[in-house]
Amino acid sequence: MSYGLLLKVDGPDELVAAANQARAEQLAPMDAFTPFPVEGLTAAIGGKPSPIPWIMLVCGISGAVLAFGTMCFAATIHYPFNVGGRPHFSWPAFVPITFELTILFAALGGALSLAILSKLPRLSHPVFNDSRFRESAQAGFYLLLPDSDQARAFLTARYADSWEEVES
Amino acid sequence: MSEPRSHSDELLAPGTTVPELDHAVAGAVLERKIRRGWIFGFFIAFSLLMLLLASIGWLFIKGVGIWGINVPVAWGFAIINFVWWIGIGHAGTFISAILLLLHQQWRTSINRFTEAMTLFAVACAGLFPILHLGRPEYCYWLTPYPNTMGLWPQWRSPLVWDVFAVSTYATVSLVFWYIGLVPDLGVLRDRAFQQGKIFRAKIFGIFSLGWRGSAKHWEHYHRVYLILGGLAAPLVISVHSIVGMDFAVGIVPGWHSTIFPPFFVAGAIYSGFAMVLTLLIPVRAIYGLKPFITDNHLDKAAKVMLATGTMVWFGYYCELFMAWYSGDGFERFLVWNRAAGPYAPAYWMLILCNTIIIQALWFKWVRHHVVALFIISIFANIGMWLERYVIVVVSLHRDFLPSSWGSYHGTRWDWATFAGTFGLFFTLLFLFIRLIPMISITEMREFITEKRKEDP
Numbered sequence: 001m002s003y004g005l006l007l008k009v010d011g012p013d014e015l016v017a018a019a020n021q022a023r024a025e026q027l028a029p030m031d032a033f034t035p036f037p038v039e040g041l042t043a044a045i046g047g048k049p050s051p052i053p054w055i056m057l058v059c060g061i062s063g064a065v066l067a068f069g070t071m072c073f074a075a076t077i078h079y080p081f082n083v084g085g086r087p088h089f090s091w092p093a094f095v096p097i098t099f100e101l102t103i104l105f106a107a108l109g110g111a112l113s114l115a116i117l118s119k120l121p122r123l124s125h126p127v128f129n130d131s132r133f134r135e136s137a138q139a140g141f142y143l144l145l146p147d148s149d150q151a152r153a154f155l156t157a158r159y160a161d162s163w164e165e166v167e168s
Numbered sequence: 169m170s171e172p173r174s175h176s177d178e179l180l181a182p183g184t185t186v187p188e189l190d191h192a193v194a195g196a197v198l199e200r201k202i203r204r205g206w207i208f209g210f211f212i213a214f215s216l217l218m219l220l221l222a223s224i225g226w227l228f229i230k231g232v233g234i235w236g237i238n239v240p241v242a243w244g245f246a247i248i249n250f251v252w253w254i255g256i257g258h259a260g261t262f263i264s265a266i267l268l269l270l271h272q273q274w275r276t277s278i279n280r281f282t283e284a285m286t287l288f289a290v291a292c293a294g295l296f297p298i299l300h301l302g303r304p305e306y307c308y309w310l311t312p313y314p315n316t317m318g319l320w321p322q323w324r325s326p327l328v329w330d331v332f333a334v335s336t337y338a339t340v341s342l343v344f345w346y347i348g349l350v351p352d353l354g355v356l357r358d359r360a361f362q363q364g365k366i367f368r369a370k371i372f373g374i375f376s377l378g379w380r381g382s383a384k385h386w387e388h389y390h391r392v393y394l395i396l397g398g399l400a401a402p403l404v405i406s407v408h409s410i411v412g413m414d415f416a417v418g419i420v421p422g423w424h425s426t427i428f429p430p431f432f433v434a435g436a437i438y439s440g441f442a443m444v445l446t447l448l449i450p451v452r453a454i455y456g457l458k459p460f461i462t463d464n465h466l467d468k469a470a471k472v473m474l475a476t477g478t479m480v481w482f483g484y485y486c487e488l489f490m491a492w493y494s495g496d497g498f499e500r501f502l503v504w505n506r507a508a509g510p511y512a513p514a515y516w517m518l519i520l521c522n523t524i525i526i527q528a529l530w531f532k533w534v535r536h537h538v539v540a541l542f543i544i545s546i547f548a549n550i551g552m553w554l555e556r557y558v559i560v561v562v563s564l565h566r567d568f569l570p571s572s573w574g575s576y577h578g579t580r581w582d583w584a585t586f587a588g589t590f591g592l593f594f595t596l597l598f599l600f601i602r603l604i605p606m607i608s609i610t611e612m613r614e615f616i617t618e619k620r621k622e623d624p
Contacts, residue, residue, distance in 0.1 A: 033383065096332070104335075110395060111396075118382075
């Protein structure tokens with residue numbers, strides 16, 4: 001058995017339609033490949049929305065807490081110093097750095113999550129064995145179905161020659 | 169009304185296809201031969217970069233005395249150049265992030281280039297806070313590192329806020345830019361492989377992290393990208409506000425003004441867009457990118473310049489008005505000194521550049537006239553540099569006590585360091601043009617596909 005069956009379609013709408021048809025026939029797509037993000041495709045291949053927004057929120061909040069907490073600790077407990085009788089807990093002055101670190105942590109958290117959840121870098125993958133996939137230089141729209149007799153029948157019936165086996 | 173010019177209403181030359189996009193953009197990296205123009209430009213830029221290294225070396229050996237700073241003008245070109253370069257960087261983030269959130273399609277073909285411009289501008293800017301220190305070897309004292317003296321940075325100082333702001337800005341811009349690049353590097357990897365350029369395919373392969381356009385990855389990707397855009401947008405405002413605070417917390421007349429944060433941000437976007445125009449106009453002509461970076465794009469950039477230039481103008485007016493309205497003798501003297509004192513030529517030149525010359529941008533024929541735009545954008549950048557110069561030098565050289573008055577002029581090493589930063593900027597830019605796709609192939613493909621659906 002090969003790694004999977006790769007179907008090439010003409011555009012994003014055709015791809016979403018093909019994925020929905022496959023799922024209707026109990027053929028859960030392994031993946032789809034597009035040049036740019038396509039709306040509705042995640043649901044069409046049976047995927048879940050990404051948890052990254054929540055991860056970035058948590059990272060941002062932790063950045064804020066870390067920044068504000070460090071400054072408060074430093075200015076009120078560890079090294080308070082008297083400048084003209086001004087308050088030690090001068091929280092308005094702590095806002096800019098807190099803001100910047102919130103953004104920094106959220107951004108870095110998002111980038112790292114993207115890498116980890118996508119399991120990238122992964123330089124080799126069976127789909128690159130497919131010469132048509134390689135040649136399209138990321139410009140084509142593909143659906144990857146698990147190899148089975150039912151899948152082959154489905155593809156042959158609807159898409160004639162547009163699909164290929166992908167070697168492992 | 170006469171027929172619209174062929175590209176004037178379009179954000180894309182009609183009938184442009186994805187293969188044409190790939191050929192123009194990926195081709196500029198993979199297929200285009202290196203020509204004499206690029207070599208000549210790179211040679212000049214690299215020479216200036218060497219000048220920068222020499223200037224920095226001499227600075228570290230001899231100390232900041234080689235610059236023109238003195239008492240009372242203890243801040244000179246270093247801070248002027250820092251603010252100027254960071255300001256230029258803000259246009260790239262504005263285009264990448266704020267225009268993304270505002271669903272402005274015209275950002276699509278220019279955001280890669282302008283975000284690169286931002287990164288290189290921030291690289292130039294970031295040198296100065298370290299170089300201008302009397303003891304640059306202790307620059308790490310500005311950060312909260314564990315130490316045996318129990319010391320912390322001065323959290324209440326905008327100079328320390330700057331450390332966090334500029335570091336965050338540089339890091340987030342780099343991350344945002346790189347994430348945007350990953351799918352494009354996948355395109356170049358495959359294209360290079362097809363063309364038999366295996367070494368290049370491997371390099372692009374490594375940096376593309378093995379990107380294959382998987383829908384599962386796109387799901388994560390497009391969330392990160394949008395949220396990063398949302399995060400980078402307030403960075404534009406906050407970073408230059410903090411830079412403006414460097415001055416606003418100072419008590420000398422001409423600095424101690426609450427208008428500085430928004431005034432600086434507007435000025436930053438103004439000078440940034442001027443630099444965008446200065447760079448994009450020749451690059452799009454030389455590299456055949458006019459189908460993607462149309463006259464409409466230049467028109468919109470010019471409009472943003474005009475809008476932010478008007479805000480800057482309002483800032484000047486506020487300073488004049490407040491000086492009069494407050495009745496404060498020192499503020500009034502500052503206004504007089506700017507207009508009629510020893511630095512009056514700089515002041516009037518800045519008024520000419522930032523308020524008078526840009527009024528030409530009200531006229532559509534000017535906004536569509538490429539040479540006029542180019543010249544105006546250069547004047548705008550000169551005007552903004554002079555504005556930083558006037559703010560820094562004029563307020564410092566004559567403040568409250570006449571016995572403390574002095575004067576300032578840049579020494580050859582001040583100018584050499586400044587010119588050298590152009591070397592760093594343009595060296596990086598020339599390398600970027602040769603090695604990395606200048607237009608976001610992925611986003612343009614999406615744009616072209618959408619347009620084809622609208623008018624097949």
